[in-house]
Each structure stands twice: as C-alpha cells, then as structure tokens.
Amino acid sequence: MLLRKILIIFKREVRTFFSSPVAYIVITLFLLLTGWFFFSTFFLSERADIRDFFNLLPIVFSFIIPALTMRLFAEEYRSGSFEISTTLPISLIDIIAGKFLATLFFVIVMLVPTMIYPMFISFLGDLDPGPVIGGYVGAVLLAGAYSSLGILASSLTSNQIVAFIISAAGCFFLTIIRSMLIFVPSFLTGFFQYLGAVFHFNNIAKGIIDSRDIVYFISVMIIGLYSTFIVIRERS
Secondary structure, eight states: OHHHHHHHHHHHHHHHHHTSHHHHHHHHHHHHHHHHHHHHHHHHHTOSSOHHHHHHHHHHHHHHHHHHHTTTTHHHHHHTHHHHHHTSSOOHHHHHHHHHHHHHHHHHHHHGGGGHHHHHHHHHSOOOHHHHHHHHHHHHHHHHHHHHHHHHHHHTOSOHHHHHHHHHHHHHHHHHGGGGGGGSOGGGHHHHHHHOHHHHHHHHHTTOOOHHHHHHHHHHHHHHHHHHHHHHHHHO
C-alpha cells in the first residue's frame, strides 16, 4: 500500500517534469555543457577514459539539480495545491519519497545519453570499464544526495528562486569544500574532507566501491529527506 501511494506521487511528478519546457531546457544545457567539455578536453588529454566528464559532474549538478527541485514544494505552497494534497489519504512520507524518486529518475534519464562518451572512447582505445561503472554509480548517489538537499530547500519557502539559491548554495558548498582544505586547521582536515561530496564521489568514480562512501551519500539523503519531513510537518 505504501509503495503504491509513493508510485502515484512518483508518476505525477515525472509527468510534470516532462510536460514542462524547463525540463527539456535543463537536459539540453546539461548535454551541451558536458558534451562540449568532454570532447574539448578528450583530444587534448589523449587518455582513454572519461575522468574529465566525471570531474565536471559535481559542479554541474550543484546548479542543475536545484533548478529541478526548486518548484517541488515551493510552487505547491504558492498555488495552494499543497493544502489540497494534505487532505488526501497520502502521508507526508509518500509525498516526499515520490518527489525524491521522480527527481532522481529524471537525473538518471538525463545521464543516459552521456553513455555515448565511453562508447565513443571504447572505439578509439582500451577503456577500463571499472571507473566508468563506478562513475555512473557515484553520479546516481551524488544526484540523490543533492536532490534531497534541493527538496529540503524547496520545503522551506514558497519562492522558487529562494529555494534555488538555498539549494545551490548547499550543494555548491559540499562540492567545493575539498578545495578549501588549505584554509582549515590540520587537525580538522580529515573531518572536512569527509564532509565534502566530491571526495566520496571521486573514490567511487575510481571504480572502488567503499562502504564509507556509500554510507556518506545515504546519510545525506536521509538527513535531507527527514529534515524535509520535519519542516513540512511543522508547517502544516
């Protein structure tokens, strides 16, 4: 019964995503940006891998995913449709889980066309499949973590622009924190390094699946989604 209700929300949100021109603009911009960056650096690096593509993903996700999630609750608050949803026999957990899974599904669909990059490289050289598989697994986990933060930001306000700014700031912080370690006292370096999403994403993108990295991403998802539940429950 729980899964059926989540599936109802999931289908509704997926239809909303793909019926909006914004979704296609986001996909187009994502593919143009990653495609241009990949091909412009591939022939310069002369390496048979897609490391540069995966290195770009965290920073791109920091802005693409907030653009996808900013409307999820903010728009419903603004239009008043969220109050109607709360009168239906659907729990907050169903609503949050359905929106989260729909966002993650959209990102996965957005990533599918990029699989042409490793296929292209495999025709030109010997491509190690381990980092490719690890990179896509890491990309899905990273998308899940950032989606949970985006949903949380959207639950905080009825203004989509404010939701985007809050979400992008949070995702961007987790993305760049590794680059700021030189400003952190040495005894705190390990903590802040673990806090950064890129550190864990890069580990997985090397083709090394470490339980600590999986736990990190799952923890961010749980914290983001549970915080969303608390915010909406207090707001209702």
